[in-house]
Amino acid sequence: MNLPNSVMVMVLARLPVGNIGRLKSVCKEWKSLMESSYFRDLYGTINKKNLSSPWSILYREESSNTALEFFCERYDFKESIGSCVSRFLSEMKTANKHRRMSALAITDGLILLDVSTNYGHEVYCVADPVLRQWIKIPQPPPFSSHDSFEGTSLVTHMNKGDLLGYKVVRYGVPIFGMGIPMVRDRLCFQIYSSESGNWTYHQVSTQRPIFKILPPSPINLNGYLHWLCRGDQVIFAYDFYSPTELCRVIDLPQRSAKGSLKPPDQGNEDTLSISCGSLMYMNTDTGRPNQQLKIWRLKNYKSGSSKDSWELLWNLRPGLDLCLATNPVAMHPFDKEMVYLVTRETNFFQTHAYLVSGNLRTKKFQLNKDWKQKIMEFGDYEPRLFHQFVLPKRFGSIPCPRGCTLVTLPDQH
Known part of the structure; x- marks a missing residue:
């Protein structure tokens, strides 16, 4: 026709x-x-009314390429994103001759993989498990002995759901900052850009001392990487698409009006998540007689005072009296009324973990014991190992830098 x-x-x-x-x-x-x-x-x-992105909440095991799916919405997809990701990672491992492979970051429909070679060298790959594509990134150049890189992540440049570019970021703290030994008040980056196809080096001032190492798995949003530093009670945030010489240091809401830290509570569990395009900070205080769950939205990136940076959205008691500790792990990416947690229950010296989903408006929380056996296989559940995998509304391939090759795995299904 x-x-x-x-x-x-x-x-x-x-x-x-x-x-x-x-x-x-x-x-x-x-x-x-x-x-x-x-x-x-x-x-x-x-399709404005009906166009919704498939999404999943995945748990990434550090010691393997396993991605366990907790919650998902498929919409018009025949298989869940978790199944798609697990199958793709398995085939990627076969394609790379069963070399050691681990996922370093999961964001905006992309996965950053670390693949070891026969000579022990690490190779980074940026992969799209839905399009079944991957690109091997050139190895970074040697770095100074004064630098200590603590992790690697992925930051993206998005526009209306379309992926314009991405950057692979190795991050850490220089051993010598500001010319004084052992002063940890700067961050160092090795950055690979899909736009230029080159690695660059950059240092920025944090304006405050860093007392502990940067936590792994920073959150990527709007060109920023966000590190939740619980010991310092701050979020370090840096914009990799509008680079400056200063890193934003955002006080967490728990800081007192004078800026000093409140006494730490052994019952505090907190994490960062993304919902409705905003960064959310979730905190459960299980040390109180009545457990509390609080959720704040980051309304601006102003350094310093927490009063000007955060908006308190929810403050309620879930009422999960069966649990010893409840970890908030993620929020619904398109509904700021839905939250997901992991709870532990100890009976006869055995600790079981369960998933909990809750509606913050109706204050109804549901214990999902169907997931008990699968969760037990992974032992402890750190919030940083939970990832939102939201399929962007894009139709194009991964941007392929010059000098790289875009590989597409054949679809066997």
Whole structure:
């Protein structure tokens, strides 16, 4: 059938988003059309009410390439994102001749992988498990003995759900800061940019001493990486797409009006998450007679006073009196009324862990004991190992830097 182009475009724009990736392979004209900003905007306008991104909350085990899925919404996808990610990681390991491989970061539909070579060297790969694509990043150059890199993460440049670029970031604290030995008041970065295809080195001042090492798995949002430093009671935030010489240091809400730290409470559990496009700070205080759950939204990136940076959204008691400790792990990416937690229960010297989902508005929390056996396999549950995997509304491939090769695994299903 020969359809006019205007009719064909309107037909394609009404198909489920899960079909778009496959239809791009029909011909070059369709691929060019579906990757254009015109088609993306048209698709978003027509499907505004029904267009929802599939998402999952994954638990990443550090010692393997396993990704356990807790909660998910598939929408028009035939399989859950967790199944898609696990299958892709298994095939990636086979494609790399069963070398050691671990996931360092999961964000905006991408996974940053660390793959060891036969010679012991580490190679970074940026992968899209839904499109089944991956790119090997060139090894970073040697760094100074004065630098101590503590982790690696991924920061993205997004526009209306479209991935414009990404940066692989190695981060740490210089051993010598400001010319004085052992003063930890600067951060150092090795940054690989998909736009330039090069590694660069950068140092920034934190304006405050860093008493402990930076925590792993920082949160990526709007070009920033956010490190929740519980010992310092601050969030270090740095914008990698508008670089400056200063790192933003945002006080956590627990700081007193004078800026001093409140006494630590052994019952405090906290973490960062993303919901409705904002950074959320979640804290449960289980040391009180009545357990409290508080959630704040970061309303601006002003350094210093917590009063000007945070908006308290929720303050309530979940009422989970069966638990010894309740860890907030994530929020619903599109609904700031939904929260997910992990709770522990000890009976006869055995500790069991369960998942809890809760509606903050209705104050109804549901214990999901169906997940008990799977959770027990992973032992302790650190919030940093939980990741939101939200499938962006994009139709294009991963940006491939110059000098790199985009590899697509064949779809066996």
